[in-house]
Amino acid sequence: MPLRSVAVVLQEPVALFEYGVLAEVFGLDRTDEGVPAFDYRVCSEEDRPLDARNGTTVSAAHGLDATLDADLVAIPASNAAWNPSPAVVEALQAAHARGAWIMSVCSGVFSLGAAGILDGRSCTTHWRHAAELAALYPKAHVDPDVLYVRDGNVISSAGTAAGIDAALHLVRTELGAQVAATISRRMVVPPHRDGGQRQYVERPVPSCEAESLGPLLQWMVANLDQAFTVDDLARRATMSPRTFARRFVAETGTTPHQWVTDQRVLRARQLLEETDLSVEEVARDAGFGSAALLRHHFSRCTGISPTAFRTQHRVSA
Incomplete structure (x- = not known):
């Protein structure tokens, strides 16, 4: 489906960087540069500010009902992702069933697994969590050494900055290379890193x-x-x-x-x-x-x- 509305589902504690990636790509008004405006919705099951456990709280303006007609439902990292609430699972399942884009950033993929969305699909997550993801969801095909994976309408990304690459890949797919390049230029990041590139794990950088x-x-x-x-x-x-x-x-x-x-x-x-x-x-x-x-x-x-x-x-x- 076309990408016009984006619902980001927050779980407590909120991982600010991963949430910020989605806000930066989809939540800023760049219509002055020719980027289509997104109907951007920050959603939570809780009707209260969510703790990020670093002295910061985040308030979501919408409940989970805002995911019901969103073209993209995205879920960033959180320690709660391993055990999402029944309401979050239901929201993800409903979005997937109607053909919406589903995207996870870093450990957010565990919530996709809990919703059964990873069964029979290729996916990825931060290299530190890959073995656990594969053990918890043996029907998923976990690739521990890539930046992001798209399998049908489901996109999963590795840790932190890989979420930028995954989000820009989706923008490029739905809205074209020029829109993705405009956003990346504003963010001062490369316009394209292929999903198959390796994650930065414990490989020492050569002395130079x-x-x-x-x-x-x-x-x-x-x-x-x-x-x-x-x-x-x-x-x-x-x-x-x-x-x-x-x-x-x-x-x-x-x-x-x-x-x-x-x-x-x-x-x-x-x-x-x-x-x-x-x-x-x-x-x-x-x-x-x-x-x-x-x-x-x-x-x-x-x-x-x-x-x-x-x-x-x-x-x-």
Whole structure:
């Protein structure tokens, strides 16, 4: 269903960061920049301020009845997520039954499990909780090493910032790449991190005197039509190829080749949505070189061909 209304279900204690992710993506008015306004509802079973256990309380303006017609029902992390109330379970089940989007951030996924929504589905959560999630809900297919998973109309994300990636993925899916890019630019976060990128778990970052690769990544995005090799990028970053490859995975969660491919697919999506360029021209502009190579990578990443994507997502140029 189209994404116009968003209901965020809070449970006590409220995890402020995970709740804040949803508020930042869906709860701010960005209509002045062309982002459609969301009917944003903060919901709770309790008719009182909810404790965040850090000196902060959060008041929800709506009861759970506000989830009844919401296009997206999202549930952020909470220590209560492991044992949600019957009313929260019922609200999630009702939303799922009518085909609404369901999204969890971090440990919020345990409430989805309690509602039976994870049965037979792929999902994820913070790496620290993945084994417990799999043990509690053996019918779920838990992937402990990704940022987020979409299975049908259910999206689950890993810890903290992975919720941003999952929320922007949903915005991109429903409202297009340009809207997602506008929101991410305001949030000063990357416009696209693929869900299959690895979580930042207990893997030590290699010792390196260089600064963040951020400037290099920005240069790469601005020059996607060029051919990149690890050796060339390592020289630009003033590192050895081996050190560069390790550092790249540590900072982005994926390899240079996969990162560039993902960014090129994202660029192709934007061009297909917003321009009248032919598929061959899109392929050259995005750095794939040929329409055949574009079709291969685009279909692998999105599940559909560039032509089918343009038909489904075309907006006025």
